[in-house]
Amino acid sequence: MENVTFLPVGEFLKKKLQTLDLKSRVSSYGVVESCNADVIRVSGLRDIRYGEILEIEGGAYALALDLELDGCGAVLLNQAEKVEAGSVVQGTGEVASICTGEALLGRVIDPLGRPLDAMPLTVSGYRPCEMPAPAIMDRAPVNQSLETGILAIDSMIPIGRGQRELIIGDRQTGKTSIALSTILHQKKNGSGVICIYCAIGQKNAALASVRETLASEGALDNCVLVAAGAAETAALQYLAPYAAASIAESFMLQGKDVLVVYDDLSKHAVAYRSISLLLRRPAGREAYPGDIFYLHARLLERAAHLSPEKGGGSVTALPIIETLAGDISSYIPTNVISITDGQIYLESGLFNAGIRPAINVGLSVSRVGRNAQTKAMKKFSGLLRLEIAQYRDLAAFTQFGAEIDAATAKVLNRGAALTELFKQPLREDLLLSQMCALLLAANEGYFDDAGEIFSEKRRLFLEALKTDAASAMKELDQSGEWSAETEKLLREILARLGAENHAERA
Amino acid sequence: MNKKAKLQIAPPYSRELIEKLQAGFSALCGREVEFEIVEDPALVGGFIAFVDGKKYDSSYQTKLASFKAGLRE
Numbered sequence A: 001m002e003n004v005t006f007l008p009v010g011e012f013l014k015k016k017l018q019t020l021d022l023k024s025r026v027s028s029y030g031v032v033e034s035c036n037a038d039v040i041r042v043s044g045l046r047d048i049r050y051g052e053i054l055e056i057e058g059g060a061y062a063l064a065l066d067l068e069l070d071g072c073g074a075v076l077l078n079q080a081e082k083v084e085a086g087s088v089v090q091g092t093g094e095v096a097s098i099c100t101g102e103a104l105l106g107r108v109i110d111p112l113g114r115p116l117d118a119m120p121l122t123v124s125g126y127r128p129c130e131m132p133a134p135a136i137m138d139r140a141p142v143n144q145s146l147e148t149g150i151l152a153i154d155s156m157i158p159i160g161r162g163q164r165e166l167i168i169g170d171r172q173t174g175k176t177s178i179a180l181s182t183i184l185h186q187k188k189n190g191s192g193v194i195c196i197y198c199a200i201g202q203k204n205a206a207l208a209s210v211r212e213t214l215a216s217e218g219a220l221d222n223c224v225l226v227a228a229g230a231a232e233t234a235a236l237q238y239l240a241p242y243a244a245a246s247i248a249e250s251f252m253l254q255g256k257d258v259l260v261v262y263d264d265l266s267k268h269a270v271a272y273r274s275i276s277l278l279l280r281r282p283a284g285r286e287a288y289p290g291d292i293f294y295l296h297a298r299l300l301e302r303a304a305h306l307s308p309e310k311g312g313g314s315v316t317a318l319p320i321i322e323t324l325a326g327d328i329s330s331y332i333p334t335n336v337i338s339i340t341d342g343q344i345y346l347e348s349g350l351f352n353a354g355i356r357p358a359i360n361v362g363l364s365v366s367r368v369g370r371n372a373q374t375k376a377m378k379k380f381s382g383l384l385r386l387e388i389a390q391y392r393d394l395a396a397f398t399q400f401g402a403e404i405d406a407a408t409a410k411v412l413n414r415g416a417a418l419t420e421l422f423k424q425p426l427r428e429d430l431l432l433s434q435m436c437a438l439l440l441a442a443n444e445g446y447f448d449d450a451g452e453i454f455s456e457k458r459r460l461f462l463e464a465l466k467t468d469a470a471s472a473m474k475e476l477d478q479s480g481e482w483s484a485e486t487e488k489l490l491r492e493i494l495a496r497l498g499a500e501n502h503a504e505r506a
Numbered sequence B: 001m002n003k004k005a006k007l008q009i010a011p012p013y014s015r016e017l018i019e020k021l022q023a024g025f026s027a028l029c030g031r032e033v034e035f036e037i038v039e040d041p042a043l044v045g046g047f048i049a050f051v052d053g054k055k056y057d058s059s060y061q062t063k064l065a066s067f068k069a070g071l072r073e
Helices: A009-018 A151-156 A175-188 A204-216 A234-252 A265-278 A292-300 A331-339 A348-352 A375-381 A384-398 A406-421 A432-443 A451-468 A470-479 A484-505 B015-029 B060-072
Strands: A025-028 A030-036 A039-043 A052-056 A060-068 A071-076 A088-095 A097-100 A107-109 A125-128 A166-169 A194-200 A223-228 A257-263 A314-322 A342-346 B003-009 B033-039 B046-051 B054-059
Touching (some): A009 B060, A030 A071, A052 A071, A060 A234, A071 A234, A125 A234, A151 A375, A151 A384, A151 A432, A166 A175, A166 A331, A175 A194, A175 A204, A175 A257, A175 A314, A175 A342, A194 A204, A194 A234, A194 A265, A204 A223, A223 A234, A234 A265, A234 A292, A234 A314, A265 A292, A265 A314, A292 A314, A292 A331, A314 A331, A375 A432, A384 A406, A406 A432, A406 A451, A432 A451, A432 A484, A451 A470, A451 A484, A470 A484, B003 B015, B015 B033, B015 B046, B046 B060, B054 B060
Parallel strands (some): A107 A223, A166 A314, A166 A342, A194 A223, A194 A257, B003 B033
Antiparallel strands (some): A025 B054, A030 A039, A039 A071, A052 A060, A052 A088, A060 A071, A097 A125, B003 B046, B046 B054
8 A cells, every 4th residue: 555646636636627628618598488287398499309308497307309490399307396488498418318237126216217215326327218129130039938927828828038018908907917927927937037117107106016016025136117107297207118128228238138017008108198289299099199109119119039149138028008998999009909919918807707817818819929938838838729719609608508518518627627727826926837737737637627626626736746746847947848757747646636636525 | 689688697797897798799699789687696706698599608607517527537
């Protein structure tokens, strides 16, 4: 330490003073002409960019969204009460950006990168919220599965890394629960997928509950929460999913796999509609502006699976849409359905009937995930959708009391068993091996005629897997390959359990 | 035609200084400039003039802020 010399403070200041630029600074400015709710009209500010952050006298900030010859229209990001007609407005030269880096993991931030969890945040860089989607040649096909831990999804509506899978349904049908279960499962199965949960227009209590769930399950350290609550300005709600997408991309460019949940895009569309109406843009169907499709298309197009040359990272998007009275043919749902690579449709009727997750298998689809499914899961899931669909048709028909033959009774029996099998308690996510084993058991007829003891039989079987087939199950989880030895072992367990059950009944 | 402009200036200042600034900006713009004067002690010294869609910042506040930013580099 004796050899270390420090420049005296006086010398240091003198040196810095010599480099001080004393010239006057000249920049252009505008004046607030009007302030209407969160929207301001500015005159005289000509040399600004679309999406540039404007600084308003008194410390308020706005986002320039309408550029005109004699000024611009902008939406306030904060402190609307300080803004008045005549306030001076200046461009900052910066577009809306979000902080990035590992330090964001486990944190709750707003779309401008300000921490909302009352702890200091050190960031390693910034990235604009609006970025172009990865180019065609930079992409690779979706060929690796992203497991959700939910049997009905992973077997019949599989999701691949880089896919956009919509979760759609009425309120209180379990949309957020599916997204949360998927996030929690990434921690449980050690997939290494980083999760970003973007809350748009949600109640702060709901966000606090999501954070609490993630923290209590030990998954928060793997997550970033980006939130623009219901009390925030429409501009922040509009920016939130783009900010989340930028954070996701920053991890993807490091070669990591990322899952981003947009909860929900219906409220995002509503926020953008209010901005557009206040900016006096022409209103179209349901008063949404003409570019409402592009609003979500450009966001979801940023989900991608990058080619190995670009690092091989991926962003998987799970947008959520809330429908009214199950109407999936209204404007925003049809838009997002056509943008995404499939949808998981949740029905309140099924939810109220106790079928949870309340997935309507007929209306749910995954357009690219099948290629990403593991070989083991593919082996069992091939005809599942068909069996369930046949069961639903026949079940509806037999409601009228028609007499049924043995073949029909078998289809009904198997369908009822599968429907029961797909019921899954909240937070009980299954590993790939458990799912394959359960499907094998269903195919072997282990659950047929189970009736009231179904859940008991399921529990016994899962316990037997842990005690009698632990190493085979572990190997299956790691390799994703189904082997003849595993099948033999499981058949033996099923035979033993079947015999025990038979003996008990006798 | 007189051009209405705004001048934020740190006190104390003299009438001569205002006249000098008005003459200087009138010559710059090629027309007579009339200032609406706003006293702003937060500027510490100097002035900020808003003329013809341009902001001319010659305040100590801005210079000190850039000096402070320079110290961190």
